[in-house]
């Protein structure tokens with residue numbers, strides 16, 4: 001058995017207390033062996049002066065959109081997608097997605113993220129990038145039927161299902177899949193009614209954008225006479241393994257429905273603020289017992305993939321949304337970004353205890369902006385940043401050691417992504 005000892009640090013335990021402890025990982029099984037006064041291991045990571053946390057889990061992104069970071073800002077969702085994003089995405093190639101996804105994975109692992117959810121194009125390229133990265137991911141092809149004739153629409157839905165079936169369990173189980181119809185307004189009712197049952201037969205969860213803007217809510221209420229999540233449930237969605245991105249414009253009945261079904265909501269505060277989509281009722285979701293995760297959405301509507309920024313945004317926006325400074329407190333947010341997101345994605349990660357996945361990050365506390373250390377959980381949310389991460393480990397493998405990425409040539413990844421991004425936008429002009 002090959003073991004890695006993460007020694008000398010303080011450890012964030014599952015109850016969110018912090019204790020001086022060492023962590024022993026099994027690199028073959030990719031699991032945590034023991035936490036406490038442990039020794040051994042044939043390799044060691046120095047966590048001295050640092051805080052060991054569960055690897056952060058980005059539960060909603062479009063990771064190859066790093067290519068479009070800064071390409072189109074300062075617009076609401078519909079105009080942003082219709083006028084800028086979808087026209088340039090029509091020019092995407094598989095190589096572009098491989099380059100953009102790899103850049104996003106490097107950005108993530110350098111900032112302590114060890115698992116993600118991704119919905120995009122050319123998903124086999126994302127599979128290869130995730131496999132190479134050593135990270136964990138729930139992946140799906142984003143199916144859109146609106147604007148397509150019936151044959152093309154069916155092909156979109158079949159492609160989404162085929163991808164989910166073919167790649168579930170890839171990368172020795174680090175990759176899981178989901179059926180990802182883009183949203184309740186970009187996929188027609190008939191296609192949901194035909195294909196949701198096939199996803200159930202395939203045994204994969206369903207992930208979609210929902211209730212992100214009022215433009216996604218009003219048309220459904222007007223056409224179907226019910227709220228979007230009632231419409232979704234009537235089509236067989238909202239099972240406990242399903243999870244929605246955004247959930248901004250929810251009424252009490254929809255929150256109750258999510259709680260009854262235990263369907264997850266991935267909160268994307270930066271995207272919601274940047275696109276002026278609205279303020280999600282996160283504290284109400286937490287109070288109702290709805291599973292809540294945290295996601296950055298794409299780097300073109302954030303514009304980074306730093307989950308420390310996202311935790312801070314969630315805590316700040318949640319207080320404004322609730323008109324209550326005690327709402328969405330630091331502990332709730334750390335839970336969202338670790339165990340909450342992990343459980344929504346179906347990963348046994350997000351906590352540092354024996355038998356959990358060996359996915360963790362070590363944060364260097366030796367910095368003015370992390371001094372003094374009254375409360376390290378507070379620091380995680382209100383002061384720390386991705387660049388404070390010293391080491392990142394996923395599945396028991398060291399992906400970054402002392403800020404040096406071990407699984408990619410970082411400089412080459414950045415150069416290739418820049419070249420592909422430039423050529424992409426030139427093709428779209």
Ligand SMILES: N[C@@H](CCSC[C@H]1O[C@@H](n2cnc3c(=O)[nH]cnc32)[C@H](O)[C@@H]1O)C(=O)O
Nearest residue numbers: 062085089119120121142143144209297298
């Ligand atoms: N087969 C689909 C691919 C969709 S992938 C997922 C899509 O979600 C888009 N996207 C990115 N951010 C958001 C968001 O916040 N809400 C809805 N869609 C988004 C993204 O640009 C991409 O077009 C097609 O032909 O368009």
Ligand SMILES: [Zn+2]
Nearest residue numbers: 209245297298
């Ligand atoms: Zn999205």
